[in-house]
Amino acid sequence: MIKKYDKQLKMHRSAGLALPNIAPPAGFHMRGMREGEQTCWSQICLGEFDITEPSLDWFMKKMHDQPMSEIFFICNEADIPVGTATAQMLQGEPFLHYIAVHKDWRGRGLAKPLMSHVLARHAELGRAGCYLTTDDFRLPAINSYLQFGWQPVMWSDDAQQRWEDIYAKLGG
Numbered sequence: 001m002i003k004k005y006d007k008q009l010k011m012h013r014s015a016g017l018a019l020p021n022i023a024p025p026a027g028f029h030m031r032g033m034r035e036g037e038q039t040c041w042s043q044i045c046l047g048e049f050d051i052t053e054p055s056l057d058w059f060m061k062k063m064h065d066q067p068m069s070e071i072f073f074i075c076n077e078a079d080i081p082v083g084t085a086t087a088q089m090l091q092g093e094p095f096l097h098y099i100a101v102h103k104d105w106r107g108r109g110l111a112k113p114l115m116s117h118v119l120a121r122h123a124e125l126g127r128a129g130c131y132l133t134t135d136d137f138r139l140p141a142i143n144s145y146l147q148f149g150w151q152p153v154m155w156s157d158d159a160q161q162r163w164e165d166i167y168a169k170l171g172g
Contacts, residue, residue: 008133009142009162011150013096013119015128020148022116024074025109028082030117033071038063040081041071045100062098072117074101074110085114087121094127099141111141115148136162143170 024030033041041063043054051058063071066088073081082105088097096118101110122130132150134141152163 008135009159009166010153010155011132011134011145012153013130013132013148013150017149019119019123020112020116021120022112024113027077028074028108028110028113029079030072030074030113031079033068033073033081033084035068037073037081040073041084044073044081044084044102045098047103048100049098070121071098072114072121074114076105083110083114085118087118087125089127090131094122094130096130096132099132111144112148115145136166139166139169142166146170 038056038059039054042051042056042058045051045058045062046054049062051062063086066086070087072085072087074083075081083099083101085099086095086097088095090097096115099111099114099118101108101114119130131153132145134145152159154160154163156162
């Protein structure tokens with residue numbers, strides 16, 4: 001059986017690149033997930049990653065074995081989580097995983113501080129480089145990843161054509 005993950009695009013950010021230190025915009029701060037905030041995570045991710053409702057069940061389905069110490073939130077001034085990203089190990093490799101900003105908070109420059117934080121966490125743990133996976137239709141996210149130094153990985157037979165199509169849609 002082919003998993004959804006196997007159909008996604010893959011990108012890599014080399015360990016040789018300088019680690020960006022991008023602070024959250026004014027009025028926002030980074031912190032780790034706290035016990036009892038699992039439903040907050042699924043609320044942020046609602047509509048993404050096949051999540052259809054904010055619930056503990058969805059969190060458990062997606063993050064069942066993920067240490068809470070590797071799940072991060074970007075929060076507003078009221079300390080309400082509005083974005084999330086995870087420093088995850090998949091298949092023995094460091095990954096930026098489950099990065100999402102709640103639909104009501106998008107467009108405020110919150111994704112890059114999340115990426116920066118996850119990369120710093122991987123480096124802190126001695127993990128070199130980082131991968132991510134994404135979908136072809138997530139053009140704004142892909143554009144952001146490319147600007148952040150992520151490079152396409154040709155890990156499937158159709159990857160070259162898919163990336164050519166994406167570059168054409170992005171105007172480059």
